[in-house]
Amino acid sequence: MSIPRHFANRLARSFTKLMGGEASAGVLLIVVALLAMIVANTSWAYGYHDLFHHQLAWTPIAKLDTLHLWINDALMAVFFFVVGLEIKREVLDGELSSAARRRLPVLAAAAGMAMPALVYLLAAGTAQPMQRGWAIPAATDIAFAVGVLGLLGSRVPASLRLFLLTVAIVDDLGAVAIIAVFYTAQIKLLWGIGALLMLANLILANRSGVRRPWIYLILGAALWYCVLNSGIHATIAGVLFAFTIPLKPLHRGDSMLLRLEHALVPWNSYVIVPLFGFANAGVALGGIGFRALLDPIPLGITLGLFLGKQLGIFAAIFAADRIGFAPRPAGASWMQLWGMAVLCGIGFTMSLFIGALAFPHHPLLVEEAKLGVLLGSLLSSLLGYAILRLAGAPRPA
Structure with missing residues (x-):
């Protein structure tokens, strides 16, 4: 029996909508996470682990002797570079460029990081090494959350999407600060000085009006290499490098920052983040089992993402609106704001990244952290x- 034409047309339109625009990056992450879980729990598990963790026969950088390290320390530096570009653009010429605009997203992001950390500590306890995972549920995955919003189309007001993006960008800045302060090993002084010199040269190039991208790229690569060897996590170099890229328009009307951001965002969304997700999301359940969901770390992360995020963000928005500190986004109902706050509990990329930093000497705890991140993100989405x-179409502003 043939499929009715109207049904086939609806199916085609749904697929086009699903894989087009903002939704596609989020959908790709969902597929990658599922694929990693499947591979890690089948006969391919050994090959999967060997692919990413087996020592490379040759590497140009001694510290990066596995594919996993190249992804987490090198490719993810590019991810953080793009995050830094977005943050700088928003602070200087976007939704965070004035105090009035910053109030609500900064407050919501701060509450959306503090509450999950508190929920985690209440569930997992403050004993070591569990305590080190407090920051894992504090992060929001922009691509995943915006991808879910993209699936809803016109049901979500533009102001709500913009607000979620702004909160997530502030959230990323907070996550970067947490990594730099709380997950940095002992700093090697000479390499640290080298990093500062490279950063100073980048700032000088910006201040002097240098607009040749290759100069910035060479200095940025040198900055990354110094940070990699300094004991500070190498991805911090990506953010610092981004902050030195000029936003001032060139003679053609655009800027180096915008050109780099536009060039790298697709690579970030469709190559780097999915590759990171595939390399880090695979959890071998045979080694820990579903019963591990009730262990302190996965339970704390799940509750932190699923409950802590929505409680912190929604309470901050409600309180700010009621006391007159900052009005809620125009055209968004309270139910829509609640839904947006719940979506902020999708912590996939940054949470997996922090999870690996939190328990560097406890592989089993890293696997348990992955389980909590995946479950909390799934429930939130x-x-x-x-x-x-269910909230319906947006009301007029």
């Missing part, structure tokens, strides 16, 4: 989507 779906 499903509930957030359901709430926004």
